[in-house]
Amino acid sequence: MSTPTIQFPAAATPASIVDALRAVAGDPPKVRASFAKGRCVRGTYRPSDRAEEITKSRSFTRPSRVLARFSVGCGGNPDVAETDRLALRGFSFRLGDVGHRSDILTQSAPMHFARTLDQMLAFLEARIPGPDGKPDLEKVRAFSAANPETLHRESYIAAHPLPAGFAGTTYWAVHAFPATNSRGETRFIKFKVVPVGGDVAPTEDEADAKSADFLYDDLETRIATGDIRFSVIALLDRPGDRTLDVTIRWPDEDDREAVRLGTIVITGLEANDACDASIFDPANLADGIGHPPDEIFAARHAAYTISLAKRR
Template identity: 70%
Template structure:
């Protein structure tokens, strides 16, 4: 990932630019029906990070990159750290496929990609194009606060009755629908994303509904390159609401947080191969940045 993006010491290999923020979480009355996790059923403080994909930490002035929203809920040893992004699918099904995907994109000595290699890889791995196809078909709104974020993994959630089912996280902006048309007119203005985010944080004008999409029999829980059937119109439960209240120093988001394998009891680890690979990868990335 570092080689494909361009090696930059002490920066993340992906989602390099980010804004660390704080806020609050208030659970809904329905949260307990889905999970017994205290991180989702109890009010708590929130530490979160808005981010942009890519290896360049200063690349904050474009609406063309994948956006990320990671957040930590809970306390007293009952914390969950969730990463979501502005696309509901990942670009690779396994770590081996992800490695080959990145290797095909490393530029040659002339600074240009090997287009024949890229085309050959895409032809033999068509599922790796699903994410790019989704991005091309779904232009992003002009604000981090207006963006819907998805968790690409299927999490086993267990409620107080001992019932377990798979859920996917969907983070939906509250009260943003009417703003989008006006915002789109200035979607390419310089510093729009960063400036808009800072002004909304100052006004305490950012809130999201934390939704759980509910599984159905036969849903693909092992493949993060495909969506669940009819995912946009299926049943969802609102677990709670996140309200962003202020900015934190970026160092606060570089502490031992935002490892998506840290999950409070009641939310289990997804079974897919990509999630398993994150356990070591996040620790390695954090250590190298330090």
């Protein structure tokens, strides 16, 4: 059998990315194109005494209410099993008051699966199911062999255990954000959101016994019996760090200098309509946190807006 030839699509657009995400999931109606399965929550944010060293953004330097959403899966399948070991966990949150709001989107892996929009579209198109309801594995293998960086995220997820719950998972925003402090000093940071108390993973036997909705059951139990706390961390750049390639991590990223910007405390469940009626818009960043320069981030606002229109 000959190996299929993989060709990049010409000039991928946010609309074509949304269509491809939906096609991979079987085009389910009225759901997000990505991270379709989710639960809306509310809470508070309190800054640390070091936040202003990094950014003048009032989203991060002032206390505020928080609207957030925990989610599962990187695609548009609203029925994804939470026991799927390769499914991402997502945590999107909105900080700040009117006029100074920031929406930050994080996930349970520190890199994205594509460097450019064309590569992202080709990755997805290789995985669109055929008439039998399954993707062409030869096409997937050929694409992966030609684009090995698109496997970095999957390899990272596969190397880590199934999380015990949303509350015991570390999340990353995969982009490099320019942050400007009150002295006018700008440097790149990456956001890392770490559960207070550290990551929690079940044993193999416990993982095998989990239900398909265990993340949501655990979330409801945790909120009913207390609160859930996360530290919002800024990982600080070094000379030579790449800011355009979201498929790779910065060198020694887990061991480099970091500053805790503040603490998010999740205090209650919120009606899903509070999160579903609009979008967590990655382009919505209060002054002091700039837009990352990479190509994937540049397409997010339009893609999320298109996805919202389609699910309405």
